[in-house]
Amino acid sequence: MPELPEVVTIARGLAKRVAGDVIESVWLGSKPEPLKSPAAEIEAALVFRKIAGVRRSGKHIVFDLVQPSAKIEQAGAQWIVHLGMTGRLLVCDPDTELAKHTHAVLRLASGRELRFIDPRRFGRLAVIAKFAPPGAEPLSISAADFATLFQGRKTPIKSALLNQKLLSGVGNIYADEALYRAGVRPRRRAAALTADELRRLHKALKQVLQEAIRLGGSSISDYVDSEGQEGFFQLKHRVYGREGEPCRKCGAPIKRVIIAGRSSHYCPKCQK
DNA sequence: ACTATTTCCTGGATGC
């Protein structure tokens, strides 16, 4: 389940492999396709474009495309990939067997292929002139702006953290982990957090994301070249998925509740 | 204008 740190790692891995390559042809799979843009539009925007770079924005992977033919490289559209839950981007040789649930294949001038595979179909492909994530970047937002996000919001802080219009890139795992590190219960009303709690949450969120990025960065190759997930989840979760297990700080059993339809894990003693 | 709930989708885990 790729969240911000995983998407960073994947985008970096892809940048290493396909930056500078040219897309020669595009195959888009059977309907219903996980497309946000019409297939013809995606194809037209991608074919014969050079991939100038690959980066992350929110939970999205952004391929910056340029016109390689022009004397001066002209900026083209951007190809946006959202991996959803189970989406993968694979760089491989053309003779590699086509995985089940392959929805897109880009043939590259280097002779390799870039494939999009997504069993659960929550992933999305789109083409857009200039992508702008709806929410703030959790890694660069200031403490003051972070606090402002939650003003007047009656929704649980956990739901607010997951709201991509507020913050782009935070998913279920890192929301739980950040709340644990900040000592704040997930059900607390967002607007009811004290200034100190907001400061701690801001810091905790950045810390947990950066820590995960550091750990993921060490095994970039595993993502893109194989199905390996070694880079993911190296971060030892302190609460996520640990219902009933002892809190690493106080030993109390970790609780699990449903908030906004999502599992939320917390320590009833350490989090207020 | 907000907030809460439901829906999409498949594979893996669980239960009888």
Added chain:
DNA sequence: TGCATCCAGGAAATAG
């Protein structure tokens, strides 16, 4: 062993 059921999750759609 086999079959049915449940569950995971991001974000859009729908409902309140």
